Amino acid sequence: MSETNDFDGARDGYAPFTNEQVNRREFIGLVLGLVALVVLAVRLVWVQGMDLSGRAANAENARLRREALPALRGEILDRNGSVLARSIQRYDIAVDQTLVGDITVRNPDGSSETNTVLDTIRDLADILQIPDEDVKNALDGDANFEYLYRGATPEQWNSVRDLQLGYVTAEPVSQRSYPNGQLGGSVVGFMGGDNEALAGIELSQDDLLRGEDGSRVFEISADGVRIPVAPHDEESPVDGSNIQLTLDRDVQFYAQEAVAERVQQLNADWGTAVVLRVSDGKVLALADSSMVDPNDPGRTDDESDYSPRSVSAAVEPGSTQKTLTAAAALEEGKIEPLSEVPVPAELTIDGQTFTDSFDHGAEDRTFAGVIADSMNTGTVEVGRELSPEQRYEWLRNFGVGAATGIEIPGESTGLLADWTAWDTRQQYTVLFGQGVSQTPLRTATIFQAIANGGVLVEPRIVEAVIDSEGTRTAPDPAEPRRVVSEETAAEVLEILESVVTVGGAPDAAVEGYRAGGKSGTAESPGERGGYDGYTTSFVGMAPMEDPQYIVAVTLQRPEGDVRTIGASGVFSQIMGEVLRHYGVSPSTTEPVALPKFFGKDAGRNEGTASG
Amino acid sequence: MTQRKAKAPSPGPQGRQGRLQRLRSRIREARPGAAAGRAIARRRWSKFMPIVVAVMAIIATLTVILLLNVRISDGQYRLVELRAQERSLAQEAEALTQDLEFYQAPQNLARAASDEGMVSATSEGVVDLTSDEVTGDPEPAAAGEDNDVLVDQPVQRGSAVADRAAALARERRDALPETQAQVDEQLRAANDAESEVDLHGGSIPAPQQRTPSSATATPSPSGVPTGAPAQDGDQVQDDRVQDDQAQDDQAQGDQAQGEQAAAEPAAPAGGGQ
Numbered sequence: 001m002s003e004t005n006d007f008d009g010a011r012d013g014y015a016p017f018t019n020e021q022v023n024r025r026e027f028i029g030l031v032l033g034l035v036a037l038v039v040l041a042v043r044l045v046w047v048q049g050m051d052l053s054g055r056a057a058n059a060e061n062a063r064l065r066r067e068a069l070p071a072l073r074g075e076i077l078d079r080n081g082s083v084l085a086r087s088i089q090r091y092d093i094a095v096d097q098t099l100v101g102d103i104t105v106r107n108p109d110g111s112s113e114t115n116t117v118l119d120t121i122r123d124l125a126d127i128l129q130i131p132d133e134d135v136k137n138a139l140d141g142d143a144n145f146e147y148l149y150r151g152a153t154p155e156q157w158n159s160v161r162d163l164q165l166g167y168v169t170a171e172p173v174s175q176r177s178y179p180n181g182q183l184g185g186s187v188v189g190f191m192g193g194d195n196e197a198l199a200g201i202e203l204s205q206d207d208l209l210r211g212e213d214g215s216r217v218f219e220i221s222a223d224g225v226r227i228p229v230a231p232h233d234e235e236s237p238v239d240g241s242n243i244q245l246t247l248d249r250d251v252q253f254y255a256q257e258a259v260a261e262r263v264q265q266l267n268a269d270w271g272t273a274v275v276l277r278v279s280d281g282k283v284l285a286l287a288d289s290s291m292v293d294p295n296d297p298g299r300t301d302d303e304s305d306y307s308p309r310s311v312s313a314a315v316e317p318g319s320t321q322k323t324l325t326a327a328a329a330l331e332e333g334k335i336e337p338l339s340e341v342p343v344p345a346e347l348t349i350d351g352q353t354f355t356d357s358f359d360h361g362a363e364d365r366t367f368a369g370v371i372a373d374s375m376n377t378g379t380v381e382v383g384r385e386l387s388p389e390q391r392y393e394w395l396r397n398f399g400v401g402a403a404t405g406i407e408i409p410g411e412s413t414g415l416l417a418d419w420t421a422w423d424t425r426q427q428y429t430v431l432f433g434q435g436v437s438q439t440p441l442r443t444a445t446i447f448q449a450i451a452n453g454g455v456l457v458e459p460r461i462v463e464a465v466i467d468s469e470g471t472r473t474a475p476d477p478a479e480p481r482r483v484v485s486e487e488t489a490a491e492v493l494e495i496l497e498s499v500v501t502v503g504g505a506p507d508a509a510v511e512g513y514r515a516g517g518k519s520g521t522a523e524s525p526g527e528r529g530g531y532d533g534y535t536t537s538f539v540g541m542a543p544m545e546d547p548q549y550i551v552a553v554t555l556q557r558p559e560g561d562v563r564t565i566g567a568s569g570v571f572s573q574i575m576g577e578v579l580r581h582y583g584v585s586p587s588t589t590e591p592v593a594l595p596k597f598f599g600k601d602a603g604r605n606e607g608t609a610s611g
Numbered sequence: 612m613t614q615r616k617a618k619a620p621s622p623g624p625q626g627r628q629g630r631l632q633r634l635r636s637r638i639r640e641a642r643p644g645a646a647a648g649r650a651i652a653r654r655r656w657s658k659f660m661p662i663v664v665a666v667m668a669i670i671a672t673l674t675v676i677l678l679l680n681v682r683i684s685d686g687q688y689r690l691v692e693l694r695a696q697e698r699s700l701a702q703e704a705e706a707l708t709q710d711l712e713f714y715q716a717p718q719n720l721a722r723a724a725s726d727e728g729m730v731s732a733t734s735e736g737v738v739d740l741t742s743d744e745v746t747g748d749p750e751p752a753a754a755g756e757d758n759d760v761l762v763d764q765p766v767q768r769g770s771a772v773a774d775r776a777a778a779l780a781r782e783r784r785d786a787l788p789e790t791q792a793q794v795d796e797q798l799r800a801a802n803d804a805e806s807e808v809d810l811h812g813g814s815i816p817a818p819q820q821r822t823p824s825s826a827t828a829t830p831s832p833s834g835v836p837t838g839a840p841a842q843d844g845d846q847v848q849d850d851r852v853q854d855d856q857a858q859d860d861q862a863q864g865d866q867a868q869g870e871q872a873a874a875e876p877a878a879p880a881g882g883g884q
Binding site for chain 2: 083153154177182183220225226228249250253256261264293296511512583588
């Protein structure tokens with residue numbers, strides 16, 4: 001086939017041109033074509049290569065979607081894995097006020113109906129369960145973006161979406177839900193409106209719970225569907241770790257219920273109970289008579305509900321501190337449990353007079369008898385054998401004046417003035433727990449040390465951190481610290497059991513188990529200085545043959561006669577539930593009852609407890 | 612076109628061949644099946660073959676690409692659809708979990724148990740398998756007072772169960788007596804009713820038969836105790852709606868009703884009007 005064939009054919013047919021003519025036309029055509037091509041090429045380079053007006057970039061931007069991939073906040077669990085806090089999906093519903101108007105809704109069957117703004121307001125109010133007025137205010141105005149309702153449930157948002165309102169949009173948000181509400185509420189803590197942790201474990205473990213947000217970049221087509229073949233970039237979020245607490249929500253419930261009941265009975269300001277495991281200082285319950293419901297912290301009237309009072313409130317411990325004094329005196333070899341301590345009707349030292357809570361003449365008491373009936377006179381008599389500096393050192397040894405380091409924000413250290421700053425009276429009152437303040441949790445740890453053979457383990461409430469891959473790590477346990485010898489601890493335990501068996505707190509007995517402990521009644525400092533009302537408490541352990549649990553109950557300003565406002569009944573209630581809950585076998589050994597008297601009063605031993 | 616071209620023969624080899632071909636085809640049409648015709652057809656095929664193959668390949672490629680595209684975007688739509696389904700299922704699961712956990716919260720569990728008339732055991736025995744010993748001296752728990760659970764119910768928005776429970780709690784609170792006079796009145800009514808109860812020679816009333824939930828929605832010692840005397844006749848002092856309910860219950864079982872009346876007054880101030 002020759003190149004002239006076509007022309008030949010053309011010439012032969014109905015287009016008779018000369019060869020020269022054809023070549024010229026060919027040339028012109030070629031040039032024109034080339035010019036067009038060059039123009040196109042230049043334009044192409046102009047548009048694509050140079051992109052001076054940023055078209056390609058604009059187009060890409062229009063297609064590109066950058067989406068934050070929020071990390072899921074970890075859950076907070078109790079020791080058995082029950083959820084105390086979790087994140088749930090909610091929607092923040094917003095309106096574009098400039099677009100508000102009557103809406104024509106097309107039904108699937110082709111018909112259409114018009115809804116007026118008023119209809120819509122009523123519908124929205126019904127769905128969101130808020131007053132019509134609020135909806136009206138949210139819809140009225142010129143703002144392009146105004147929240148109509150925050151934290152709507154998926155169900156609510158689906159109903160709103162079904163109204164087909166073009167001006168209503170929603171953005172999914174994650175919200176915290178606390179299935180147990182008030183139960184342990186202030187321990188778990190809560191979050192603020194902007195996902196900011198505000199209290200409790202939520203705050204103290206925020207870094208672990210939070211996780212790391214990721215992001216995703218992808219292209220979408222005009223109809224909003226993602227373009228599958230376009231390049232995309234994704235950085236996965238790292239979900240927050242779950243935090244497992246040592247708290248047991250059943251024990252927490254028993255404790256909270258028992259304390260709340262007693263507080264109601266005595267019309268007290270508040271009450272709190274601490275339940276510790278003796279062997280490792282793990283906290284099983286931090287119960288207040290009233291705690292915040294983290295689902296709705298704003299409902300709480302009393303702001304001190306926001307953190308557990310056993311951690312944040314420092315109170316004068318009162319006679320429970322005699323346990324510490326007894327341990328110190330025994331350890332220092334100043335006394336034996338059955339040493340004879342003649343007690344006068346009232347004791348005057350350095351011009352300071354000390355009396356007891358009950359009237360008595362001069363009595364021949366054993367040291368155990370002094371503690372069992374909680375006598376200030378005898379305690380001071382024995383305690384003065386320790387120098388003020390020693391008293392201070394022993395208080396420090398047991399951790400008084402220092403924080404326990406529990407993973408709850410806002411822990412109070414209490415107040416322990418240096419011994420050089422003590423006044424004449426204070427140097428003696430610290431022996432029976434006045435003139436010094438500490439948290440109920442600290443008081444509980446003093447008893448934990450005694451029950452644990454003299455080894456104090458600071459309390460901890462975080463059992464484990466479980467990361468998003470399921471790896472479980474236990475936080476470093478608190479370093480156990482020997483405070484007194486095992487013998488001393490055993491001796492103190494016998495004295496504490498005598499408090500219940502023959503001493504001043506028979507109400508604290510736990511049916512089926514040997515229990516021991518110490519009651520306390522301190523005058524509580526009033527808001528305007530001076531003292532008004534009492535702080536009563538009972539701290540104890542059981543079963544005495546092998547103490548496993550500590551229960552510390554504190555009641556602030558209970559109303560009534562000082563002899564009837566004690567906390568020992570609540571102790572018995574909670575301790576009984578705890579022992580049964582954990583299936584501790586009932587005690588089979590005989591309870592210890594040390595003789596309280598000697599000499600002329602020896603006949604009063606066995607069962608005839610006074611006071 | 613073909614015809615015109617055929618009428619205007621050109622001297623070039625192409626033109627000649629074209630004419631020849633047309634001629635041959637006519638011949639072939641005139642004598643189909645001839646060997647010569649087949650040979651020509653073959654040659655013609657071999658000439659067009661590459662073009663046809665190319666076109667077919669292009670069409671096939673385009674078709675495959677089209678199908679692939681359709682599939683991919685189909686998959687994309689399906690993905691979006693499944694995502695939506697996943698989300699709605701997740702939300703449903705979340706709502707159900709919320710309901711479940713609301714029921715599981717200890718204070719709600721305790722409320723439900725006490726609504727069922729359960730009391731907690733105060734003592735228990737232990738069977739020690741290693742020593743074959745039974746320790747402890749368990750006693751049956753005494754019928755308890757109508758214990759109020761003091762730990763409040765959790766506020767759970769978006770849980771239908773929680774909403775119902777909150778409504779019930781409100782109802783219960785509203786039903787509590789407001790004044791001491793009301794308390795005394797209820798106590799007296801309960802005591803009156805109690806004196807009528809046949810204890811069959813014992814000191815503890817027989818176990819109580821639970822009333823249908825419609826009757827217990829507002830705990831009603833005031834309604835129920837009057838039930839038994841109501842049948843006896845004139846002990847009833849006032850006609851309340853709940854009396855009718857109690858009587859309806861009575862119609863269902865005489866004996867059960869008597870037992871119920873016997874047990875209810877244990878909670879004099881527990882509720883009612």
